[in-house]
Amino acid sequence: MAETAADSVISKEKDYAPASTSSTSEEKVVSEIDIQNLTIDDSNKFLDEDSNIKIITSGDTPYRSAFTFEELNLSPPLLKGLYVEMKYQKPSKIQAISLPLILDPPYLDLIAQAHNGSGKTACFTLGMLSRVDPKLKAPQALCCCPTRELAIQNSEVLRKMGKYTGITFECAIGGDFTTETHIKKRSPITAQVVIGTPGTIKRRMTEKTLGLSYLMMLVFDEADHMLAKEGFKDDSLNMMKHIGRVTSHCQVLLFSATFNESVKKFAAKIVKGNHNELFVKKEELSLESVIQYKVDCPDELAKVMVIKDQILEFGERAVFNLLCGDMDEMIMSKIETHFEMKIAKVPDWRNEEDFKAAMRSAGLL
Numbered sequence: 139m140a141e142t143a144a145d146s147v148i149s150k151e152k153d154y155a156p157a158s159t160s161s162t163s164e165e166k167v168v169s170e171i172d173i174q175n176l177t178i179d180d181s182n183k184f185l186d187e188d189s190n191i192k193i194i195t196s197g198d199t200p201y202r203s204a205f206t207f208e209e210l211n212l213s214p215p216l217l218k219g220l221y222v223e224m225k226y227q228k229p230s231k232i233q234a235i236s237l238p239l240i241l242d243p244p245y246l247d248l249i250a251q252a253h254n255g256s257g258k259t260a261c262f263t264l265g266m267l268s269r270v271d272p273k274l275k276a277p278q279a280l281c282c283c284p285t286r287e288l289a290i291q292n293s294e295v296l297r298k299m300g301k302y303t304g305i306t307f308e309c310a311i312g313g314d315f316t317t318e319t320h321i322k323k324r325s326p327i328t329a330q331v332v333i334g335t336p337g338t339i340k341r342r343m344t345e346k347t348l349g350l351s352y353l354m355m356l357v358f359d360e361a362d363h364m365l366a367k368e369g370f371k372d373d374s375l376n377m378m379k380h381i382g383r384v385t386s387h388c389q390v391l392l393f394s395a396t397f398n399e400s401v402k403k404f405a406a407k408i409v410k411g412n413h414n415e416l417f418v419k420k421e422e423l424s425l426e427s428v429i430q431y432k433v434d435c436p437d438e439l440a441k442v443m444v445i446k447d448q449i450l451e452f453g454e455r456a457v458f459n460l461l462c463g464d465m466d467e468m469i470m471s472k473i474e475t476h477f478e479m480k481i482a483k484v485p486d487w488r489n490e491e492d493f494k495a496a497m498r499s500a501g502l503l
């Protein structure tokens with residue numbers, strides 16, 4: 139989420155309410171979109187005037203929305219994971235639109251943009267869990283994330299959602315700072331879903347310890363970072379090249395909250411010609427289960443206080459990486475003393491050595 143030092147947006151989960159219920163928060167602006175009435179025009183491109191959801195389907199994609207998870211033909215163990223572990227009742231709007239595009243043959247590539255908190259993670263996690271064959275003990279789905287934190291977070295969602303499916307996963311993030319995410323560097327990955335960061339995934343591909351023969355789905359989360367020149371464009375292309383050499387049947391899913399024009403053009407180039415696209419205007423498709431508040435914070439200290447008092451107050455287990463490259467040392471130490479918390483200062487948080495050193499110095503590693 140793009141944030142300035144002065145703004146902080148807090149998302150807080152509440153019990154999921156069906157999409158048709160009205161907003162419970164004054165701050166929340168949810169415009170109701172009647173997906174059922176969306177129609178497809180001759181050119182397979184349509185934009186609902188009110189909703190600003192733009193869906194471009196390829197010629198052979200019949201457009202449909204799923205209003206229940208049952209309509210998606212998910213396996214009973216997967217449905218159990220959704221209802222019992224995730225406590226979801228029905229697909230969010232982005233899920234209702236994108237899941238049929240992902241799960242229906244001929245499994246076309248998809249570029250999907252929807253804002254943070256709209257339920258994108260569940261879209262591709264469900265996609266991976268649904269398409270993987272639990273009997274085939276080999277990597278079948280790969281999810282690339284720009285940061286370790288995101289890879290760990292996505293693995294946790296997959297673990298919970300897939301709890302009853304028996305589908306195995308591995309978090310390939312390099313390093314070994316937690317036992318859960320430890321990678322056996324030399325032994326081939328046998329997990330059916332692999333979620334990781336570009337450096338490690340690329341290394342595993344080059345080492346040939348990540349088999350690609352059965353790969354049927356490649357997901358780029360935060361695809362804008364994954365494809366940006368100043369992000370992981372080269373790594374992403376390299377990974378796609380590796381995969382392209384082994385299989386031509388790998389469905390590519392690009393999910394992001396933002397796509398700037400050049401990344402969007404590049405994304406359209408790297409997916410196969412016949413693909414689907416889904417773009418949602420920023421304010422649309424809010425999940426009813428997430429309330430967003432915007433809090434004006436005059437300075438860094440105020441921001442931390444908001445996090446401490448407003449978020450930790452809810453008693454949720456949360457890990458904060460304060461990416462405070464510019465934060466004044468004195469303010470940092472004041473915050474540490476005042477709140478009895480450890481802050482890791484990471485000069486370049488994508489750099490493994492910097493990250494480890496900062497974690498070590500904060501006593502977190």
Ligand SMILES: Nc1ncnc2c1ncn2[C@@H]1O[C@H](COP(=O)(O)OP(=O)(O)OP(=O)(O)O)[C@@H](O)[C@H]1O
Nearest residue numbers: 154226227228229230254255256257258259260427
């Ligand atoms: N169908 C659903 N019913 C209820 N809650 C849901 C549903 N789908 C997702 N959620 C919950 O809503 C929250 C936001 O979902 P998710 O993380 O998938 O959104 P996102 O678009 O990936 O956000 P971000 O871009 O910030 O990662 C999560 O707590 C998730 O568990």
